[in-house]
Amino acid sequence: MTKRSTVNIRDIPPADVPAASGAFMVRGETLTVPTEERVELIDVTDRLAALVRASGIREGIVSLWSMHTTFAVFMNESQKALHADIKRLLETMVARDADWMHNDPDHSDCDRFNADAHLRAMLLGHSLTLHVSGGELVLGQWQRVLVAELDGPRARTLRVQMMGMS
Amino acid sequence: MTKRSTVNIRDIPPADVPAASGAFMVRGETLTVPTEERVELIDVTDRLAALVRASGIREGIVSLWSMHTTFAVFMNESQKALHADIKRLLETMVARDADWMHNDPDHSDCDRFNADAHLRAMLLGHSLTLHVSGGELVLGQWQRVLVAELDGPRARTLRVQMMGMS
Amino acid sequence: MTKRSTVNIRDIPPADVPAASGAFMVRGETLTVPTEERVELIDVTDRLAALVRASGIREGIVSLWSMHTTFAVFMNESQKALHADIKRLLETMVARDADWMHNDPDHSDCDRFNADAHLRAMLLGHSLTLHVSGGELVLGQWQRVLVAELDGPRARTLRVQMMGMS
Numbered sequence: 001m002t003k004r005s006t007v008n009i010r011d012i013p014p015a016d017v018p019a020a021s022g023a024f025m026v027r028g029e030t031l032t033v034p035t036e037e038r039v040e041l042i043d044v045t046d047r048l049a050a051l052v053r054a055s056g057i058r059e060g061i062v063s064l065w066s067m068h069t070t071f072a073v074f075m076n077e078s079q080k081a082l083h084a085d086i087k088r089l090l091e092t093m094v095a096r097d098a099d100w101m102h103n104d105p106d107h108s109d110c111d112r113f114n115a116d117a118h119l120r121a122m123l124l125g126h127s128l129t130l131h132v133s134g135g136e137l138v139l140g141q142w143q144r145v146l147v148a149e150l151d152g153p154r155a156r157t158l159r160v161q162m163m164g165m166s
Numbered sequence: 167m168t169k170r171s172t173v174n175i176r177d178i179p180p181a182d183v184p185a186a187s188g189a190f191m192v193r194g195e196t197l198t199v200p201t202e203e204r205v206e207l208i209d210v211t212d213r214l215a216a217l218v219r220a221s222g223i224r225e226g227i228v229s230l231w232s233m234h235t236t237f238a239v240f241m242n243e244s245q246k247a248l249h250a251d252i253k254r255l256l257e258t259m260v261a262r263d264a265d266w267m268h269n270d271p272d273h274s275d276c277d278r279f280n281a282d283a284h285l286r287a288m289l290l291g292h293s294l295t296l297h298v299s300g301g302e303l304v305l306g307q308w309q310r311v312l313v314a315e316l317d318g319p320r321a322r323t324l325r326v327q328m329m330g331m332s
Numbered sequence: 333m334t335k336r337s338t339v340n341i342r343d344i345p346p347a348d349v350p351a352a353s354g355a356f357m358v359r360g361e362t363l364t365v366p367t368e369e370r371v372e373l374i375d376v377t378d379r380l381a382a383l384v385r386a387s388g389i390r391e392g393i394v395s396l397w398s399m400h401t402t403f404a405v406f407m408n409e410s411q412k413a414l415h416a417d418i419k420r421l422l423e424t425m426v427a428r429d430a431d432w433m434h435n436d437p438d439h440s441d442c443d444r445f446n447a448d449a450h451l452r453a454m455l456l457g458h459s460l461t462l463h464v465s466g467g468e469l470v471l472g473q474w475q476r477v478l479v480a481e482l483d484g485p486r487a488r489t490l491r492v493q494m495m496g497m498s
Binding site: 288 | 337349356391392393406407408412413414416417421425456460461463470472475495497
């Protein structure tokens with residue numbers, strides 16, 4: 001497996017925007033993310049960057065919202081070794097087979113036995129707010145937008161709300 | 167106690183919004199949340215959805231901000247069994263009675279002995295940014311907005327900033 | 333060392349803003365944060381409050397984005413004792429010397445051996461969305477905006493996107 005990390009092309013911070021003002025605009029989109037394993041990290045940066053570029057928004061924000069409780073959104077480096085470390089940390093912090101009440105038919109009507117997925121997603125978070133400047137997503141050199149499938153495989157939905165000025 | 171989870175009525179993602187533009191609007195509100203226990207999870211989704219509906223904003227975002235360091239805001243499923251698991255995980259990750267410096271009069275002038283509350287809130291987070299589309303809060307089927315009292319009982323304040331187009 | 337925490341001057345929540353509407357505005361800035369230790373917490377609230385005051389935005393939001401994977405942004409109380417507790421918790425949850433794959437030359441081409449920094453930042457988060465009301469940052473009495481250097485010393489960059497109405 002490759003030892004390298006994905007690097008963004010624009011690695012310098014965008015210029016300051018002293019006081020842009022103009023027509024206000026909102027665009028809402030959904031990204032569908034099919035997953036293949038129970039626990040899996042997927043890099044959605046390129047798909048997101050393309051949505052931002054096509055939106056016509058020059059200065060603003062893009063808000064990501066996972067449409068699922070057991071599907072997280074966060075930012076980190078994209079490298080297979082680090083992603084293995086992230087999965088290992090999640091397993092250490094939240095054991096799958098601890099006697100969680102959510103998995104106990106005496107207390108819960110959930111038949112997925114996925115308490116670990118709920119708790120792990122809570123630690124990673126379900127949302128991210130990024131900046132748009134000069135019509136492009138603002139990201140540091142090693143920063144990638146990642147989603148975490150925590151109870152797959154399933155077809156997942158990420159909502160993308162873009163707001164700003166054209 | 168009930169084994170069921172609260173389910174949202176609108177369980178399909180809202181339609182895409184190709185390029186809405188119009189009058190820009192901001193509304194700020196505060197929600198007061200009285201709490202009754204030291205550690206307590208409360209579902210504020212219905213109160214928040216009502217604020218969004220009354221705001222007159224059709225497409226945009228709603229940003230939640232806890233006005234307290236020991237009062238967290240996050241998203242997850244609303245079910246008593248899962249909420250018990252969340253509290254147990256917080257207790258495991260951050261022990262109340264470890265010898266925290268914030269609780270030590272030699273190092274801290276805080277008389278609440280609430281280091282655990284500060285650290286637990288930090289892991290859950292103090293803020294959430296949600297989407298508004300078609301005049302409604304955007305949420306997946308099982309997604310509920312939860313606040314976590316971590317050093318109660320107290321009267322807590324959640325600030326709600328809604329921004330978008332009418 | 334002082335036992336006291338930094339307190340904000342405006343400790344009452346801002347008034348509700350029933351339905352402000354006006355000219356939409358976006359301002360983007362960067363804050364440079366030089367760090368001096370490998371793991372260090374720094375309070376940037378005053379610098380941020382000054383940017384908001386100078387922005388000309390009266391009602392809106394300010395979104396913070398760390399431009400680095402190993403540099404976190406979060407909110408908590410500013411007190412030396414509590415900051416020592418936060419560092420200790422991070423060390424307990426994510427050991428620096430566990431055999432992380434990201435630190436193993438057989439699996440990773442990263443020569444900083446900083447897996448712990450990536451994982452700790454992931455738990456704290458890289459972004460924060462705050463409110464602006466009445467031309468001022470909205471913060472509770474003890475709330476301070478903190479950045480966490482997790483793989484320093486380095487010169488770090490925090491991007492600040494302010495959006496709202498003038």
